[in-house]
Amino acid sequence: MLGQIDVNKSMQKKDYDKKMEKLEVRFGELQRACKEKNIPITVVFEGLDAAGKGTMINRMIQSLDPRGFKVFTLGREKEDEAMRPYFWRFFTKIPERGRMHIFDQSWYKGGYEKDISEKEVLDFEQMLTEDGMIIVKFFLMISKEEQKRRLDKLEKNSETSWRVTGQDKENNKNYEKCLKKYDRLLVHTDTANAPWTVVEGTDKLYATCKIISTMVERMERAVKEVTKKEEEKKIIKDTGDEMEKQEETTSFRNGVLQGIDLSKTIEHDEYKKKKKDLQKRLLTLQNKMYLKRVPVVLAFEGWDAGGKGGAIKRLTQAMDPRGYEVVPVAAPNDIEKAHHYLWRFWDKIPKAGHMAIFDRTWYGRVLVERIEGFAAEEEWSRAYSEINNMEEQFVNAGYIVLKFWIHIDKEEQERRFHERENTPEKQWKITEEDWRNRAKWDEYEKAVDEMIVRTSTADAPWIVVEGNSKYYARIKVLETVVNALEQRLM
Amino acid sequence: MLGQIDVNKSMQKKDYDKKMEKLEVRFGELQRACKEKNIPITVVFEGLDAAGKGTMINRMIQSLDPRGFKVFTLGREKEDEAMRPYFWRFFTKIPERGRMHIFDQSWYKGGYEKDISEKEVLDFEQMLTEDGMIIVKFFLMISKEEQKRRLDKLEKNSETSWRVTGQDKENNKNYEKCLKKYDRLLVHTDTANAPWTVVEGTDKLYATCKIISTMVERMERAVKEVTKKEEEKKIIKDTGDEMEKQEETTSFRNGVLQGIDLSKTIEHDEYKKKKKDLQKRLLTLQNKMYLKRVPVVLAFEGWDAGGKGGAIKRLTQAMDPRGYEVVPVAAPNDIEKAHHYLWRFWDKIPKAGHMAIFDRTWYGRVLVERIEGFAAEEEWSRAYSEINNMEEQFVNAGYIVLKFWIHIDKEEQERRFHERENTPEKQWKITEEDWRNRAKWDEYEKAVDEMIVRTSTADAPWIVVEGNSKYYARIKVLETVVNALEQRLM
Numbered sequence: 001m002l003g004q005i006d007v008n009k010s011m012q013k014k015d016y017d018k019k020m021e022k023l024e025v026r027f028g029e030l031q032r033a034c035k036e037k038n039i040p041i042t043v044v045f046e047g048l049d050a051a052g053k054g055t056m057i058n059r060m061i062q063s064l065d066p067r068g069f070k071v072f073t074l075g076r077e078k079e080d081e082a083m084r085p086y087f088w089r090f091f092t093k094i095p096e097r098g099r100m101h102i103f104d105q106s107w108y109k110g111g112y113e114k115d116i117s118e119k120e121v122l123d124f125e126q127m128l129t130e131d132g133m134i135i136v137k138f139f140l141m142i143s144k145e146e147q148k149r150r151l152d153k154l155e156k157n158s159e160t161s162w163r164v165t166g167q168d169k170e171n172n173k174n175y176e177k178c179l180k181k182y183d184r185l186l187v188h189t190d191t192a193n194a195p196w197t198v199v200e201g202t203d204k205l206y207a208t209c210k211i212i213s214t215m216v217e218r219m220e221r222a223v224k225e226v227t228k229k230e231e232e233k234k235i236i237k238d239t240g241d242e243m244e245k246q247e248e249t250t251s252f253r254n255g256v257l258q259g260i261d262l263s264k265t266i267e268h269d270e271y272k273k274k275k276k277d278l279q280k281r282l283l284t285l286q287n288k289m290y291l292k293r294v295p296v297v298l299a300f301e302g303w304d305a306g307g308k309g310g311a312i313k314r315l316t317q318a319m320d321p322r323g324y325e326v327v328p329v330a331a332p333n334d335i336e337k338a339h340h341y342l343w344r345f346w347d348k349i350p351k352a353g354h355m356a357i358f359d360r361t362w363y364g365r366v367l368v369e370r371i372e373g374f375a376a377e378e379e380w381s382r383a384y385s386e387i388n389n390m391e392e393q394f395v396n397a398g399y400i401v402l403k404f405w406i407h408i409d410k411e412e413q414e415r416r417f418h419e420r421e422n423t424p425e426k427q428w429k430i431t432e433e434d435w436r437n438r439a440k441w442d443e444y445e446k447a448v449d450e451m452i453v454r455t456s457t458a459d460a461p462w463i464v465v466e467g468n469s470k471y472y473a474r475i476k477v478l479e480t481v482v483n484a485l486e487q488r489l490m
Numbered sequence: 491m492l493g494q495i496d497v498n499k500s501m502q503k504k505d506y507d508k509k510m511e512k513l514e515v516r517f518g519e520l521q522r523a524c525k526e527k528n529i530p531i532t533v534v535f536e537g538l539d540a541a542g543k544g545t546m547i548n549r550m551i552q553s554l555d556p557r558g559f560k561v562f563t564l565g566r567e568k569e570d571e572a573m574r575p576y577f578w579r580f581f582t583k584i585p586e587r588g589r590m591h592i593f594d595q596s597w598y599k600g601g602y603e604k605d606i607s608e609k610e611v612l613d614f615e616q617m618l619t620e621d622g623m624i625i626v627k628f629f630l631m632i633s634k635e636e637q638k639r640r641l642d643k644l645e646k647n648s649e650t651s652w653r654v655t656g657q658d659k660e661n662n663k664n665y666e667k668c669l670k671k672y673d674r675l676l677v678h679t680d681t682a683n684a685p686w687t688v689v690e691g692t693d694k695l696y697a698t699c700k701i702i703s704t705m706v707e708r709m710e711r712a713v714k715e716v717t718k719k720e721e722e723k724k725i726i727k728d729t730g731d732e733m734e735k736q737e738e739t740t741s742f743r744n745g746v747l748q749g750i751d752l753s754k755t756i757e758h759d760e761y762k763k764k765k766k767d768l769q770k771r772l773l774t775l776q777n778k779m780y781l782k783r784v785p786v787v788l789a790f791e792g793w794d795a796g797g798k799g800g801a802i803k804r805l806t807q808a809m810d811p812r813g814y815e816v817v818p819v820a821a822p823n824d825i826e827k828a829h830h831y832l833w834r835f836w837d838k839i840p841k842a843g844h845m846a847i848f849d850r851t852w853y854g855r856v857l858v859e860r861i862e863g864f865a866a867e868e869e870w871s872r873a874y875s876e877i878n879n880m881e882e883q884f885v886n887a888g889y890i891v892l893k894f895w896i897h898i899d900k901e902e903q904e905r906r907f908h909e910r911e912n913t914p915e916k917q918w919k920i921t922e923e924d925w926r927n928r929a930k931w932d933e934y935e936k937a938v939d940e941m942i943v944r945t946s947t948a949d950a951p952w953i954v955v956e957g958n959s960k961y962y963a964r965i966k967v968l969e970t971v972v973n974a975l976e977q978r979l980m
Contacts, residue, residue: 004946004954006749119609183948187882190944192872198943235725259496382682392677453688454680456494458673464494 001190001198002183007143010203023212024063030219031068031100037226038097038338040133041219044106047140048178049168050150051201053104056140059208060215061102070095074105083293083351085397086116087124091346094128096338108137108185118188123389129193130382131340134222137194138211139186140201144175256452256464257445260407265469278478279318285485286319286355292489293352295399298481299361302406303444304434305416306467311406311477312357325350329360341365341375341383342390349394361403362387366451371443384454391460400484401460404477405452406467410441491680491688492673497633500693513702514553520709521558521590527716528587528828530623531709534596537630538668539658540640541691543594546630549698550705551592560585564595573783573841575887576606577614581836584618586828598627598675608678613879619683620872621830624712627684628701629676630691634665746942746954747935750897755959768968769808775975776809776845782979783842785889788971789851792896793934794924795906796957801896801967802847815840819850831855831865831873832880839884851893852877856941861933874944881950890974891950894967895942896957900931 011019034041043060045053057071072093081089087107095101107121125135142150151168154160171178190196197214199207266274289296298315300308312326327348336344342362350356365383369375375383394401408416417438420430437444456462463480467473501509524531533550535543547561562583571579577597585591597611615625632640641658644650661668680686687704689697756764779786788805790798802816817838826834832852840846855873859865865873884891898906907928910920927934946952953970957963 001943001946003948003951004746004942006746009749180948187878187947190878191875192868195874195944232722256494256496259499378682384685385681388677388680452494453491454685456491457677458493458670461493 001186001196002139002141002179005141005198005200007141007146007200008202009200009206011206011209013205016205016209019209020212023209023216026216027063027212027219028065030216030223031064033223034100034134034219035068035098037223038132039219039222039226040095040097041100042095042128042133042135043100043102043215044108044135044137045102045104045140046106046108046138047199047201048142048147048182049171050147050154051140051142052204052207053140055204056138056199056201056207056211057102057104059204060211063212064100068098069100069102071102071104074103074109080351083295083353084349085393085399087120087393088346088349090124091343094133094339094343096335097132098338108189118185120389120393121189122191123386125189125191125194127342127386127389128340132226133340134218135194136215136218137189137196138199138214139182139196140199140207142201144172146202147172147175256449257407260464260466262407262409262412262466262468264466264472266472266475268471271471271475274475275314275478278475278482279314281482281486282315282478283318283320285482285489286323288489289355289485290323290353294488295350295352295397296355296485297350297394297399297401298355298357299363299401299403300357300359300406301361301363301367301404301448302465302467303408303413304437305413305420305429306406306408307470307473308359308406310470311404311465311474312359314474314478315357315481319355323353324355324357326357326359329358329364341369342386346390352398362390363403363451363455367444367447368437370447371440384451387455388457388460391455391457395459400488402480402484403455403460403462404465404480405448405462406465406473406477408467410438412468413438491676491686492629492631492669495631495688495690497631497636497690498692499690499696501696501699503695506695506699509699510702513699513706516706517553517702517709518555520706520713521554523713524590524624524709525558525588527713528622529709529712529716530585530587531590532585532618532623532625533590533592533705534598534625534627535592535594535630536596536598536628537689537691538632538637538672539661540637540644541630541632542694542697543630545694546628546689546691546697546701547592547594549694550701553702554590558588559590559592561592561594564593564599570841573785573843574839575883575889577610577883578836578839580614581833584623584829584833586825587622588828598679608675610879610883611679612681613876615679615681615684617832617876617879618830622716623830624708625684626705626708627679627686628689628704629672629686630689630697632691634662636692637662637665746939747897750954750956752897752899752902752956752958754956754962756962756965758961761961761965764965765804765968768965768972769804771972771976772805772968773808773810775972775979776813778979779845779975780813780843784978785840785842785887786845786975787840787884787889787891788845788847789853789891789893790847790849790896791851791853791857791894791938792955792957793898793903794927795903795910795919796896796898797960797963798849798894798896800960801894801955801964802849804964804968805847805971809845813843814845814847816847816849819848819854831859832876836880842888852880853893853941853945857934857937858927860937861930874941877945878947878950881945881947885949890978892971892974893945893950893952894955894970895938895952896955896963896967898957900928902958903928 045057047053061069061071077089090107093101093103107116107124129135151164151172155164186196186198197210199210201207288294300312302308316324316326325348332341332344345358345362348356348358365375365387366380370380391401417430417434420426452462452464463476465473465476535547537543551559551561567579580593580597583591583593597606597614619625641654641662645654676686676688687700689700691697778784790802792798806814806816815838822831822834835848835852838846838848855865855877856870860870881891907920907924910916942952942954953966955963955966
């Protein structure tokens with residue numbers, strides 16, 4: 001992509017003024033249109049050293065409403081960032097719908113010094129664009145001679161000389177080699193939905209004009225597309241509904257749940273003894289975890305009244321509260337809804353040496369959101385691989401990931417519901433919604449089966465816990481966690 | 491994905507008969523529906539040794555119209571396959587629209603013995619599903635004990651004992667390790683559009699029923715989706731047209747062509763001398779290419795009357811015709827139209843030691859098909875990365891890839907058109923269509939600029955050839971080819 005660029009393109013000041021006058025007005029209008037249509041925008045600036053990224057960002061934001069954008073300058077990796085997977089620092093910074101975030105260097109920065117994983121980059125961008133985000137990526141380029149000229153000038157000036165590093169000079173010497181490396185990176189990550197725009201950076205008027213013009217084009221197109229989709233939705237709503245109602249083939253599903261032996265149980269005495277022993281070992285392991293900086297993610301899902309809360313309580317009882325966090329997950333709030341559905345979970349990822357226990361999880365996407373229609377089929381059906389990708393990033397960054405499905409049968413649930421209704425101190429735990437969910441048991445069961453099969457990976461497995469006996473379930477959870485930690489830490 | 495499978499699932503013969511009676515009828519109906527709706531289907535069977543892939547394929551095809559499907563059994567890599575990039579053997583075997591191709595082992599086979607490139611696999615499948623293909627992937631699984639039992643049984647029978655290899659026994663011993671490897675592969679390649687179905691293979695009734703049931707479900711859904719899309723297209727046609735007509739922002743394009751110096755020329759004497767010398771070197775290089783088994787792909791694009799034919803002629807004049815093929819590319823025929831647009835080019839890829847010269851190329855997708863609307867925007871805009879992926883596969887397999895854009899300006903074209911009209915022996919070369927294309931010069935120029943920037947990679951570069959002087963252009967082409975070959979071969 002870089003081989004054919006004529007870096008010396010330029011334009012006259014009067015052409016620039018004429019063109020920009022129109023462009024800036026349109027740019028501002030489109031910022032408002034994107035806000036109204038709830039379109040999030042991510043803008044990435046990368047480029048050669050001294051190619052003018054900072055200058056370009058400054059010029060770009062002149063035309064924007066400052067309440068609608070934010071600029072992130074990527075410095076050195078901070079300590080809290082180094083303690084989490086690579087994409088944590090970016091995922092937590094994605095814009096909410098209707099806003100624009102501008103990155104002065106981004107997830108591509110690593111590509112200069114070390115090999116970043118192209119698969120992770122492509123997965124990340126695809127996930128966001130499929131969720132409706134505009135991603136605009138600029139690569140600023142200047143010639144070897146121009147780069148040398150600029151570096152020399154910076155160095156001569158005592159106020160700016162600190163900005164020129166030995167690495168910069170080295171890169172200038174190896175200009176051709178650098179270019180070839182960037183070229184490969186750009187080609188591999190130039191996709192239909194998140195394409196690169198190479199910007200000829202010698203003449204700043206030309207570069208500014210090209211950048212704003214590209215922004216306008218991309219935003220214009222996105223607004224058109226969203227408008228068109230809204231229209232289509234209105235028009236075809238009836239037809240669509242008609243289609244959906246056609247009877248479904250009985251799917252021959254991967255039934256994991258059918259084979260679960262729910263009669264498993266354990267005596268109270270043995271329960272008490274085992275619990276005490278396991279909790280003691282867990283505390284020791286928590287210290288080891290901390291010292292060896294191993295982070296742990298525990299995910300809990302299961303039927304209403306299945307006993308998630310009880311199992312979590314037996315885990316945390318003996319642990320040091322400074323080392324773990326229980327994250328209860330309810331319906332997303334407005335800010336969370338305005339982001340990609342995984343954003344609020346990335347935000348809660350534990351740092352090295354810590355544990356996060358999720359009481360309900362990101363799997364809501366393929367359970368409640370699927371069943372209740374909060375996510376469209378095209379959305380939840382791509383969630384399996386999005387979730388696998390996310391968990392794999394955790395595992396590759398050294399995390400222990402365990403996922404528990406606490407399983408009970410329909411009769412046991414009914415018994416527990418009635419018990420809650422008849423016990424004054426438990427009545428708060430049972431609502432109309434629980435009964436409504438229960439009516440959809442079969443649909444949920446199908447969704448759970450599919451979820452477990454498609455997201456149970458060798459390094460982030462699902463553990464199905466036989467939950468009709470609460471004692472049995474709690475011990476199985478404790479035991480699984482202790483064993484997994486011992487295997488890694490001892 | 492494999493960890494949670496209960497391989498011993500089974501079903502009663504009478505349940506099987508009852509279920510299959512309905513399923514087989516529906517399966518046959520859907521085969522006809524897919525044919526009618528022009529939906530191509532690719533079915534992949536993978537699995538553990540002795541898990542019953544062959545048996546399952548035989549049962550599946552019982553219900554099908556034999557004119558509509560074909561089974562491919564993946565044997566050892568043949569010599570002509572080894573002489574081309576990995577995906578050549580698969581790309582050339584994809585079904586045309588409306589047909590079903592069934593693969594007894596597939597591109598995943600390599601995953602057992604060596605690391606296949608997951609990026610290539612994902613790119614390949616995504617390219618096909620985006621083009622409307624159904625891809626159904628089955629993984630057959632049995633337990634370690636069952637596998638041993640089956641291998642022992644095969645070995646004891648003198649007629650089948652040859653089928654059991656030392657590798658099979660080794661794999662059985664390392665069952666858990668194998669499983670973990672497969673699991674990773676399956677998880678990485680389980681996508682929303684081409685998901686894996688793991689089939690519990692111990693009970694053949696159960697397995698058959700699950701396979702047919704999955705096929706029915708996938709085909710049912712695809713037929714519904716295509717029908718729905720047809721409906722939508724009808725309904726929103728007017729709205730859509732309206733939207734398209736809105737004025738486009740003047741795009742600030744990556745102008746490569748504007749900077750070309752078309753005044754470059756060369757004297758006739760020098761031309762003759764250089765040509766003679768270069769052609770001599772080219773013949774020597776062709777022999778070297780053959781001996782060192784290096785394959786070469788030359789791609790020619792350019793304006794009508796730009797001089798592609800003349801340049802190609804000067805290349806081939808001196809070469810041994812057994813070592814190269816000139817591939818003229820016209821509008822696709824019916825068989826070609828019924829496949830993915832890249833299929834007809836994969837079919838012409840030269841084998842090791844040979845050269846293919848394409849007179850017009852796969853870039854038609856982003857030139858004529860884009861301008862004339864033969865490809866929708868969502869189709870041609872993803873073609874850049876599809877093409878980059880393809881060429882990268884060539885380069886990784888050791889191919890030399892050079893792409894020439896023969897450039898002339900609008901005035902020169904007009905001069906040549908008139909010359910053709912006024913010269914009796916050249917009149918066949920000029921048609922009404924040439925004039926029509928010329929009227930869209932500006933649109934084409936924009937498309938060429940975008941093409942060159944987005945697909946000029948370090949290893950498969952575009953060479954823009956200044957073509958107003960035919961002598962100059964021919965020498966530049968010859969020189970470029972000779973230099974590239976010398977660099978690799980000398």
